[in-house]
Amino acid sequence: MCSSVRSRAVVSVSRRAKYGLRAIALTYVFVLVVIPMGVITTRTLRQGLGAFWDAISSPQAVSAFRLTATVTVWAVVLNTIFGVGVAILLTRYRFPGKRLMSALIDIPIAISPIVVGLALVLVYGPYNGWFGKSLHSAGFEVIYAVPGMVLATVFVSLPLVLREVAPVLEEEGLDQEQAARVLGASAWQRFRRITIPTIKWALSYGIVLSIARSIGEFGAIKVVSGDISGTGQTQTATLLVDERIEQLEPGAYQVSMVLIAVAVLAIILVSLIRPKEHS
Amino acid sequence: MSIQATSIVKRFGDFVALDDVDLSVESGRLTALLGPSGGGKSTLLRIIGGLERADSGSVRIAGEDTAGVPAQRRNVGFVFQHYAAFKHLSVYRNVAFGLEIRKRPKAEVRKRVFELLELVHLEQFADRLPSQLSGGQRQRMALARALAVEPKVLLLDEPFGALDANVRKELRDWLRRLHDEMHVTTVFVTHDQEEALEVSDEIVIINQGRIEQVGSPDELYDKPDNDFVMSFLGPVTKLGDRLIRPHDLEIFTEHVDDGIAAEVTRVQRAGFQVRADFRVEGSEPWAQLTRGQADALNLRPGSRVWVRPSR
Numbered sequence: 001m002c003s004s005v006r007s008r009a010v011v012s013v014s015r016r017a018k019y020g021l022r023a024i025a026l027t028y029v030f031v032l033v034v035i036p037m038g039v040i041t042t043r044t045l046r047q048g049l050g051a052f053w054d055a056i057s058s059p060q061a062v063s064a065f066r067l068t069a070t071v072t073v074w075a076v077v078l079n080t081i082f083g084v085g086v087a088i089l090l091t092r093y094r095f096p097g098k099r100l101m102s103a104l105i106d107i108p109i110a111i112s113p114i115v116v117g118l119a120l121v122l123v124y125g126p127y128n129g130w131f132g133k134s135l136h137s138a139g140f141e142v143i144y145a146v147p148g149m150v151l152a153t154v155f156v157s158l159p160l161v162l163r164e165v166a167p168v169l170e171e172e173g174l175d176q177e178q179a180a181r182v183l184g185a186s187a188w189q190r191f192r193r194i195t196i197p198t199i200k201w202a203l204s205y206g207i208v209l210s211i212a213r214s215i216g217e218f219g220a221i222k223v224v225s226g227d228i229s230g231t232g233q234t235q236t237a238t239l240l241v242d243e244r245i246e247q248l249e250p251g252a253y254q255v256s257m258v259l260i261a262v263a264v265l266a267i268i269l270v271s272l273i274r275p276k277e278h279s
Numbered sequence: 280m281s282i283q284a285t286s287i288v289k290r291f292g293d294f295v296a297l298d299d300v301d302l303s304v305e306s307g308r309l310t311a312l313l314g315p316s317g318g319g320k321s322t323l324l325r326i327i328g329g330l331e332r333a334d335s336g337s338v339r340i341a342g343e344d345t346a347g348v349p350a351q352r353r354n355v356g357f358v359f360q361h362y363a364a365f366k367h368l369s370v371y372r373n374v375a376f377g378l379e380i381r382k383r384p385k386a387e388v389r390k391r392v393f394e395l396l397e398l399v400h401l402e403q404f405a406d407r408l409p410s411q412l413s414g415g416q417r418q419r420m421a422l423a424r425a426l427a428v429e430p431k432v433l434l435l436d437e438p439f440g441a442l443d444a445n446v447r448k449e450l451r452d453w454l455r456r457l458h459d460e461m462h463v464t465t466v467f468v469t470h471d472q473e474e475a476l477e478v479s480d481e482i483v484i485i486n487q488g489r490i491e492q493v494g495s496p497d498e499l500y501d502k503p504d505n506d507f508v509m510s511f512l513g514p515v516t517k518l519g520d521r522l523i524r525p526h527d528l529e530i531f532t533e534h535v536d537d538g539i540a541a542e543v544t545r546v547q548r549a550g551f552q553v554r555a556d557f558r559v560e561g562s563e564p565w566a567q568l569t570r571g572q573a574d575a576l577n578l579r580p581g582s583r584v585w586v587r588p589s590r
Contacts, residue, residue, distance in 0.1 A: 175363035178330055179421075181350045182357040183377035183428060193376075197367040 037260060044257040047250075055251035056258055063233070064240040065258070070146060071221075071236060072214040075153035079210050082154075083161025084203065088195070090162075091169040108158045116155050117223025124148060144226040144234060152220035157213040164206030165199045172198050204273050212266045215259060218242070280341035280431040280464050281306045282327060287336035289322055296322045297333070298488040304432075304481075306341075307462045309455070311475035314485035314511070320468045321436055323485065327466065328434050329353045341431050356425030356463075360437040362417040364409035370396070370420050371405040377428035395423040398457070415446040422454075426463070435467035439474065451478050472512050476500070484508050516564040523588050528566040530555070530576055531585045538585030546578050553578075557586060 044052060055061060089095075090102055108116065123129050125143045126136035135142055142148040176198065180190045196203075218238040225234035235243070237255055244252035282304040289297040297319045304310050312320040325331035327338055329350030338345045345353060365373050372379075374395055378388045396402040399419040401412075409417055418438060425433060438454070439447040455478050458465055469475050475482050476496045484491040484499065484507075492504045503509035509522055516525045518539070531538055541557040541564075548554075553573035556565045564586065568576075576584070 175359050175361060176365055178350075179357065179359060179363035179365070179424075180376065180380075182328060182330070182353075182355060183424070184351050184354070184380045185376075186351060189380060194365065200367075 040253055040256050040260065044253040047253070051250070052254045052257070055254035058251070060235070061237075061240060061251065061255060064235050064237045064255070067146070067149075067235065068215060068237040071149045071153050071217075072211060074146075074150040075157060075214045076207060076210045078150070078154050079157055079161050080203070080207055082158070083206060084165055084199070087162050087165040087169055087199075091166055092174070105159050105162060108155050109160075113152075113156050113217065113219030113221075114223060117152055117220035120148060120152055120155070120220070120224050124151070143224050144228070146234070148224040149221050149234065149236070152224045153214045153217050156217055156220055157210045160209045160213060161203065161206035164202040164209070168199050168202040169195075201273055205270055208266045208270050208273070212263050215262055281339075282432055282464065282466065283339040284323065284327060285337050285339075287323065287326060287338070288334045289319070289326065289331070290334055295488050297326075300336075300485075300488070300490055302483060302490065302493075304464060304466055306464050308480045309458045309465045309467075309478065310481045310483060311479035312466060312468045312483050312485055313472060313475040314470065314491075316470055318486045319488040320470075320483075320485045324434050324436055324466060324468050327432075328355050328357050330357070354428065354431050356428065356430035356433040358418070358421050358425050358433070358435040358438045360440045362409070362414070362421045362441075364412075364417050364421060366409055369406050369408060370401060370412070373409065373420055374423045374427050376424060381428065391427060392423075395427055398426075399423045413446075414442050415450055418442065418450065419453075422457075426461070430463065433463050433465040435465065437468050437470070439471075440469075447474075454478060476512070482512075484511060486511070514567070516566070517562045518559070518564045518586070518588060519561050521588070523564075523590075525554075525565055525567040527589045528564060529587045529589045530566060530568070530572075530578075531587070532576055532582075533585070535585050535587060538587045541584050541586045543578050543580055543582040543584060545580055546573065548573075557584070559586065 056065075086101075086105065090098065121129065121143050124132040124135065126132050126141065129143065132142060140147075142151065176194050177190050180194045185193065216238065217236075221236055222239060222242070225236070225239065228234045237259055241252050241255050241259070244250070244255070282302070284300065284302040287297050287300045287302075288295075300319070300323060302323065312323060314320050322331060326333045327340070329345065329348065340353065340355070365376065368376070371392055374392045375388050378391060383391075393402060393405075396405055399422060401416060401420055401423065404412060404416065404420075409420065412420065422435075422438075435454075439450050442450065451474055454467075467479075479496065481493065482496055482499050483493045486507055492499060492508045494502075499508060499512050503512065506522055509515055514525050515522045516528070517523075518528065534540075539559050541559040543555060544558050544563070545556040546553060547556075548570065551570055553568045553570055554565055555568060555573065555578055556563065566586070578584070
């Protein structure tokens, strides 16, 4: 009797706590995410579809979107190859310096992007960078050009694919790959027929995260690109938003809206991917 | 096809997993590598299969030196303790894997896979994923997968270790029958002495990186070379300083020559068998009797008896 009374009391307290926590969490998300996003959306819509189309189809905007897309594709491709390769290296091989390497890979996500940009300029800058000078005299521009922007974006999103893929490889262990090996599969056949299907969902998730991160990158890009506006220059979509806000020009909301839409699409993709991981 | 492993040494850091081991397996036999965990038996199996490289020594399969031949070109079948099922492939595709890698014609693959699925009684599960099978079914699938490529030898690493006791026993009988039909040279690792005694033609006892004894189950049981083999294979009890089998202890109610005076401390019945514990000078042996024997002797705690080893 006594214990049942007490357990009911525990249930009611925990239920109250549960609703309380839920309310706090909802308010938090609402204030931080929903209200600001909602404001941008309503401001965009209030100016009408015509203004929306003008803002995102001006030559400057098109050029900025194109540059963002270029940088993102490069960064995601590089991060995918690097992420899968290093995940295999870290989970399948033992070598001296492995833990140090694992720790170093996480640094980019901890460092402020603007510091990353500054560091890259110091190393690759055309006039007083470490390798930059020799690259510049060889006619290869890194800073204030697309290679530097790709470099900066790769840097800030470095561990995203790796950190999704590595735990799955760790958990699955070596058994399936060894079984395939004994059945006659070469290293490449094992990778294609066993490893890739095993990490498929984790890899997709990592790629989506990288895309979202790369599209939104601002700080590092701002430093290394020089933010040269206009067609054929080094202004990405995030830099364009910044310029339009600073100069009180119209069109910042509309471009932001496109960036938000892409991010939301990415999140929808992720939520479609996620449940399949567990089935 | 036969297997000859000669002077195999394998170290993991300071730990010596295999210390100059020689193993010879005759063609067509079912051999158990039996021993306690960490004794080196799995390592030896993996070296034969090419999944591990020996520090020194050589392995010949069907007379051919395997030095420099990677696992994928040894044409051995390997079955893992935790099935190693390809989770994203159907049962059919799992079994077909080795044949697809070898680029056999589709019709031939199909015929061979269904033959094997029938052999392991999984033909109705061809389209299922491994996650939809029980442990025993998964292991049968793994066995069919290993046999599909017509391996020179079949290597099984604790194949029943992850299964329930009932399934384990069933699969054990089934492996024996399968082997009698197929006659593929088979080596399996186990730490379960009952499994080794029941299934194999020959048992190799491995302990602390060395082979203790090789022989048929009867030879090892009846004529163990040393106390380790004796106590590892079958029950033992101590009479004075001597190890004997509990069923080799004769009990008399009257004094006999060479008999040792003893007092019954406990009599416990388990089905048809009776276990009797005694106290003699210097040790506390126990004996295994049939119920009839125990009744005839009228054993009770406190009874005075004489015990004598029968062999």
